[in-house]
Amino acid sequence: MFLYMTSTPPKWLYFSMVATGVFFATMDSSMVNIALPAIMAEFHSPLAHTEGVVLIYLLTTSATMLFWGHVSGRLGRQRVYTTGLLIFALGSFLCSLAHSLPVMILFRFVQALGAAMMMANGPAIIKTAFGSDQLGRSLGLMGIATSLGLMTGPVLGGFLIEYYSWRTLFMLPAPICIAVGLLAKTFLPRETPPSRQEPFDWQGGFWWVALLVIATSTLSHAADPQRSLALLTGGTAVSALALFFFLRRESFLSTLAAAGDHSQPSAIIPAALVRKKALLIAVSTATMAFLCLFSVLILTPFYLDRVLGLPASRIGLVMLAIPVTALVTAPLAGWLADYIEARIVATAGLLVCAIGLYSFTTLTGSSAPIWVAGRLGFFGVGLALFLSPNSASALRSIGEPHIGTVAALLATARTLGMLMGIALVSLAFALFFGHFSGGLDMKDYSGQQADNFIKALRYSYICFLSIGIAAVFLSASRPKAPEKNGAAKKDQPMAAPDDPEQ
Structure with a gap:
C-alpha cells in the first residue's frame, strides 16, 4: 500500500504524474507509425523488415510487463515507474542517432524496456489512488491523456518529417521524459515492501x-x-x-x-486470476481490439502515401481522426463504466469498431481524404467506448493483492494485440499484394500497382473484420456485474470479492 494513502490521498497529483508519462509514451508511438515510410526509404528496407522498428518495441513490452509487475511488488511502483521514464528517454535519444535499421531496432529495444516499466504500473497507481467506485472515470480521464498523445504525434510527426527528419521525432521526447521522471521521483509516493516476497518464476x-x-x-x-x-x-x-x-x-x-506448498515461485499468472471469467474476457477482448486497431494504424498511412499520394503532414492530419474522437468519447465512456454494466458499454464499443473496420473495405483509389478520416474517427469512437469499461471491469474483479499483476496483464494484452496486429497485417497484406501483383513486394510499388494495392487492402481488412466480430460476441458473454448503489464511495479503495464468475 502507498504510505501516503492511509487517509485522503492527493489523487490528482498522482494522476497527473502517470498521465504525463502516458502522454509522451503514446505520442512517441503514434509518431513512429507515421515515420515508417520515411525510415523505409532511408534504409532501403522492405516493409517486413522496417516494421521491426515497431515490432521490437511491442515484443519487448509484451514479454517483460508481467516481470515488471512482479518487480514493482518488491521494489515499489514509484521506483519502477520513474526508472522506466528515464530508460525510455535514453532509448529515445539513442534511436535518433541510429545509422542502420538493425541499430535502430536495438535502440528501440532499450526504449521499450522503459515503456514496459511505465505501462505495468500506471493503472495500478490509478486504481490505488481512486478506488474501485471511481475507477471508470479515472481511467476515462487517462484516456484523454492517451488521446492527446495520439493527437499530437501524427501532427507533430508529420511536420517534423516533412520539414526536418524522422530523427527529430526521437530527439524530442528525451529531455521532457527526463524532466517528468525526476518530478515523478519527487512526488509519487513510496511504498512499503511486503514482509514476504515471493521469487519470480x-x-x-x-x-x-x-x-x-x-x-x-x-x-x-x-x-x-x-x-x-x-x-x-x-x-x-x-x-x-x-x-x-x-x-x-x-x-x-x-x-x-x-x-x-509455497516452496516454489508463484505462477506468472496465478490460478486465482485464470479462473475469473470477467478477467479472461477483458484480457482476450483487449488483445483482439488492439489487433484490429493496429491493422488500421499500419495499413492506412501506406494507403494515404502510396495510393492517394498525400504528403507526410497531411497524412498526420488524417490519422488524427482516431485520437480526436477518442478524446471526446473517453470521458463519457469512463462515466458510463461507473453506472452501466461493462458488458453493455464495452460490447457496444466493439460493435462500432467492427462497423468501422467494414467501412475500410470500401476504400477505393480515389477516396477523398476527408472520408478516410471519417472512417478513422468512427473507429476511434468505438475504441474509446470499449477501453475504459473493459479495463475497469477487469480491475474491479480482483482484490488488492493481485492489482499489480492484473494491471500488467491488461497492458500485456494490449501490447500483445498490437504485436500480433503488426505481424499478421504484414503477413496478410504481403500475401494478398504478392498474389494480385504477381509476386511483388511493397518496396517495388509503383502507381501502376494501385489497383492491386486496393484489392490487397480490402482482403486484409476483411480478415481483421472477422476478428472484430468475434470480439463483439465474446464481450457480450461477460458475466453480469453486481448491482451498484449508484453513488461512489469517496476515495475509498475497494477490493472486489474473489468470485470466479466475476
Whole structure:
C-alpha cells in the first residue's frame, strides 16, 4: 500500500504524474507509425523488415510487463515507474542517432524496456489512488491523456518529417521524459515492501519470452518475399513447444499453490486470476481490439502515401481522426463504466469498431481524404467506448493483492494485440499484394500497382473484420456485474470479492 494513502490521498497529483508519462509514451508511438515510410526509404528496407522498428518495441513490452509487475511488488511502483521514464528517454535519444535499421531496432529495444516499466504500473497507481467506485472515470480521464498523445504525434510527426527528419521525432521526447521522471521521483509516493516476497518464476518467464519471440519472428518471416518453408515449419513447431512448456509450468505451480506448498515461485499468472471469467474476457477482448486497431494504424498511412499520394503532414492530419474522437468519447465512456454494466458499454464499443473496420473495405483509389478520416474517427469512437469499461471491469474483479499483476496483464494484452496486429497485417497484406501483383513486394510499388494495392487492402481488412466480430460476441458473454448503489464511495479503495464468475 502507498504510505501516503492511509487517509485522503492527493489523487490528482498522482494522476497527473502517470498521465504525463502516458502522454509522451503514446505520442512517441503514434509518431513512429507515421515515420515508417520515411525510415523505409532511408534504409532501403522492405516493409517486413522496417516494421521491426515497431515490432521490437511491442515484443519487448509484451514479454517483460508481467516481470515488471512482479518487480514493482518488491521494489515499489514509484521506483519502477520513474526508472522506466528515464530508460525510455535514453532509448529515445539513442534511436535518433541510429545509422542502420538493425541499430535502430536495438535502440528501440532499450526504449521499450522503459515503456514496459511505465505501462505495468500506471493503472495500478490509478486504481490505488481512486478506488474501485471511481475507477471508470479515472481511467476515462487517462484516456484523454492517451488521446492527446495520439493527437499530437501524427501532427507533430508529420511536420517534423516533412520539414526536418524522422530523427527529430526521437530527439524530442528525451529531455521532457527526463524532466517528468525526476518530478515523478519527487512526488509519487513510496511504498512499503511486503514482509514476504515471493521469487519470480524465471523458468516460466523464459518460456513466455521464447513463445513471443519465436511466434512473432515466424509470422514476420512469413511476410517476407524470401520466406523459407522449412523456417516457417520449424518456427511453428518450436512456438507450439514453447506454449506447451509454459502452460505445463503454470499448471504445476498453480497446483502446488492450491495445495498450500509455497516452496516454489508463484505462477506468472496465478490460478486465482485464470479462473475469473470477467478477467479472461477483458484480457482476450483487449488483445483482439488492439489487433484490429493496429491493422488500421499500419495499413492506412501506406494507403494515404502510396495510393492517394498525400504528403507526410497531411497524412498526420488524417490519422488524427482516431485520437480526436477518442478524446471526446473517453470521458463519457469512463462515466458510463461507473453506472452501466461493462458488458453493455464495452460490447457496444466493439460493435462500432467492427462497423468501422467494414467501412475500410470500401476504400477505393480515389477516396477523398476527408472520408478516410471519417472512417478513422468512427473507429476511434468505438475504441474509446470499449477501453475504459473493459479495463475497469477487469480491475474491479480482483482484490488488492493481485492489482499489480492484473494491471500488467491488461497492458500485456494490449501490447500483445498490437504485436500480433503488426505481424499478421504484414503477413496478410504481403500475401494478398504478392498474389494480385504477381509476386511483388511493397518496396517495388509503383502507381501502376494501385489497383492491386486496393484489392490487397480490402482482403486484409476483411480478415481483421472477422476478428472484430468475434470480439463483439465474446464481450457480450461477460458475466453480469453486481448491482451498484449508484453513488461512489469517496476515495475509498475497494477490493472486489474473489468470485470466479466475476
